[in-house]
Amino acid sequence: AKIAVDQALRSGGNDVSYFDVTVGQAHARRVELARNLEHAIARDELTLVMQPQLSADGRRLIGGEALLRWQTNGKFVSPAEFIPVAEESGLILEIGDWVLDRACQMTAHYRELGLTDLVIAINISPRQFMQEGFVERVNQVLETYQLPPSSIELEITESTIMDNEDGGMKMLQELKQLGVSLAIDDFGTGYSSLSYLKQFPVDKLKIDRSFIQSIDVSTDDQAIVLSLCQLAKNLNLSVLAEGVESQPQLDVLAQFNCDAIQGYFFSKPLADSDFINFSLRYLADDSEKLAITEKIN
């Protein structure tokens, strides 16, 4: 790409072949991904990893976010790349069902082991959210694994709700009625107006990582995040900061009365068994630890 850019610049920007080549390549890549993604489930190429979520003081494990991983031809493809492809091709419905099922199965396993306080967060794509019968599907999966609805949390972005006008709000209400927890993901990056926010029957705001990244040094980001934390408090919502990587960032967030934290500072997303081991550290009582250790070994 560097050479193509140089060529385009040398030709005074009139050389369109750079754009043709890269747009063409990007398209070919998406087509290839879509073709492979179609077989991802059948070939058993998908897994869920679990990223711990902790109270802001770091003392309590409150749950985890299930994040999808796809390994194909020996390589991992980032969800940031393949989720949009899945969304565009419609494959996200099948993949989303798989994620929902697997995440609930994992949640049931944690509960069986005695980790009954954990709430497991599951990302829901726009198309999945508006899919006919989505609430019924969620209900069905909860029944299959005998889960209390409050043991899972669905993460939805602002635009997913807003792009659907009344439909989005209705869907939220039905899900809320079912009893699952609802979180707005990547909060601050969408365009939801605050007047809408107060009407959303959601439980949690997840402040996007982009606001957290420089929070230890940027007074602008501090001002934004402090406002978001206060807004959440005033609306009776809980607030979680995404992408916390350092102690100084954590210190600022604790000062702002942020409730919960997710990020590399505490843990990267973990394989299922590593998440279980991680969770043992947060059990107060040694006999509980021992009981779980015996069950997993």
Ligand code: C2E
């Ligand atoms: P997200 O839901 O906002 O998930 C958080 C992302 O931030 C994850 O990236 C996570 O690994 C990353 N992250 C967490 N802590 C840190 C940190 O301290 N530093 C940095 N640099 N990154 C951190 P991941 O797993 O690559 O997922 C990217 C996005 O793909 C997710 O963003 C979500 O929008 C989407 N995605 C992932 N799994 C699923 C899924 O099962 N279904 C759907 N629909 N979307 C998914």
Ligand code: MG
């Ligand atoms: Mg998320």
Ligand code: MG
């Ligand atoms: Mg997020």
Ligand code: MG
């Ligand atoms: Mg994000």
